[in-house]
Structure formats: C-alpha cells, structure tokens
Amino acid sequence: MENCQMFFPCSSTGKSVYPVMTTTDYIANSSDHVFSHGDQSSSSGGFLGLKQNSGPNTDIVKNDSINGAFHGSESEEKSSKMKGEKKIKKPRFAFQTRSQVDILDDGYRWRKYGQKAVKDNKFPRSYYRCTHEGCNVKKQVQRLTKDEGIVVTTYEGMHNHRIEKPTDNFEHILNQLQIYTPF
DNA sequence: CGGTTTTGACCGGCGC
DNA sequence: GCGCCGGTCAAAACCG
Numbered sequence: 001m002e003n004c005q006m007f008f009p010c011s012s013t014g015k016s017v018y019p020v021m022t023t024t025d026y027i028a029n030s031s032d033h034v035f036s037h038g039d040q041s042s043s044s045g046g047f048l049g050l051k052q053n054s055g056p057n058t059d060i061v062k063n064d065s066i067n068g069a070f071h072g073s074e075s076e077e078k079s080s081k082m083k084g085e086k087k088i089k090k091p092r093f094a095f096q097t098r099s100q101v102d103i104l105d106d107g108y109r110w111r112k113y114g115q116k117a118v119k120d121n122k123f124p125r126s127y128y129r130c131t132h133e134g135c136n137v138k139k140q141v142q143r144l145t146k147d148e149g150i151v152v153t154t155y156e157g158m159h160n161h162r163i164e165k166p167t168d169n170f171e172h173i174l175n176q177l178q179i180y181t182p183f
Numbered sequence: 184c185g186g187t188t189t190t191g192a193c194c195g196g197c198g199c
Numbered sequence: 200g201c202g203c204c205g206g207t208c209a210a211a212a213c214c215g
Contacts, residue, residue, distance in 0.1 A: 111186080115188090116204090116205065116207095125206095127207075131187090
C-alpha cells in the first residue's frame with residue numbers, strides 16, 4: 001500500500017480553507033473505539049501535542065504509525081455479510097479543521113451513504129465512502145457543537161488508488177512540502 | 184440517464 | 200430482554 005495522503009482536507013469549493021489549515025490546530029490521531037475515550041466533546045485538544053513539530057504532515061503519518069494500528073486495512077470481502085471473523089478494528093484517525101464548509105474535498109471521490117444525528121452534538125454526522133472500485137475507505141464528517149467553526153473528519157481505511165483529481169488537491173502540495181522540507 | 188444525495192428503516196453492540 | 204446509540208442499507212428524489 002502506498003502512503004496515501006488523505007490526511008489533508010482541503011476545499012475545492014472555492015472557499016479559502018487553505019490558510020486555515022496552516023494556522024489552525026488540526027488534530028491527528030489514529031482513533032479507535034479504545035482511543036475515542038475522551039470523545040470529541042470533552043477532549044477538545046486533549047490529544048497528544050503532536051502538532052508541535054514543524055512538519056505539518058509528517059506528524060500525522062508518524063503518529064499514525066506509532067499507534068501501530070495501521071495495517072493496510074482492506075482485505076475486505078464484498079460478500080453480502082461480513083462474518084464474525086471481521087472483528088478487526090480498522091485503523092481510524094481523525095483531525096479537526098477550522099472551516100466554514102463541511103465538505104472538505106481531499107481529491108478523492110466520495111459518495112454519501114448516511115447521515116445521523118449524534119448525541120451531545122446538534123450537528124448531524126455525515127458518512128461517506130470512496131467510490132473507487134475496490135476501495136473501501138470511509139470517512140465521516142462532523143461539526144462540533146461547541147465550536148461550529150470546527151469540522152472533524154475521521155478517515156477509516158486506506159485508499160488503494162491514486163487521488164483522482166489531479167488539480168486542486170493537496171497531494172502535489174504535500175510532495176512539494178516534502179521536497180522542500182529539509183527534514 | 185447515470186451517478187449522487189436524502190432519509191427513514193434496519194441492524195448489531197452495549198449497558199442497564 | 201429491552202432500549203439506546205451509532206453505523207449502514209436502500210429506495211426514491213435529485214441533479215448534471
């Protein structure tokens with residue numbers, strides 16, 4: 001599996017979200033059921049201070065691998081039902097982004113398959129799935145009640161394909177970053 | 184006309 | 200066992 005830079009939300013909706021990311025506090029963690037203990041409501045910023053490092057993206061990747069929950073994921077069977085052996089919890093990681101828009105276009109194509117209201121949160125949570133064939137990556141987007149300027153995006157799984165949208169995504173920007181960053 | 188969104192139903196896990 | 204809660208399905212509506 002290649003490293004997939006789905007970590008980076010950016011909006012192609014014409015809104016200026018880019019500066020936000022650079023300045024704001026996005027939080028990355030590979031969350032699991034276990035890890036979600038604090039829950040978004042109370043643990044705002046209760047995460048590890050991983051963002052203190054200068055490299056914006058590498059932190060996320062590192063953090064992710066640290067948790068070791070990362071294994072390629074898929075090996076999904078598209079059988080109608082997943083049998084009980086599907087206990088393995090997939091690696092998930094979330095980050096917050098300060099943005100006015102809910103739709104954070106990261107360059108992949110997503111199809112919305114659900115929306116639910118969650119407790120302690122007056123905003124609904126939206127569920128998306130990657131439309132690429134064989135790619136079972138899911139993500140959910142949720143806005144915080146506490147601060148409605150914060151959008152929490154949670155990714156689950158890894159993409160087994162390249163970003164589809166060549167323009168206006170963060171991939172090449174990331175590459176640039178990695179190229180130009182001495183570290 | 185095909186892909187996506189919407190939205191209520193359905194289902195499984197968990198706590199009481 | 201039951202009800203709450205979070206996640207998914209699926210049919211119809213919607214939109215280019």
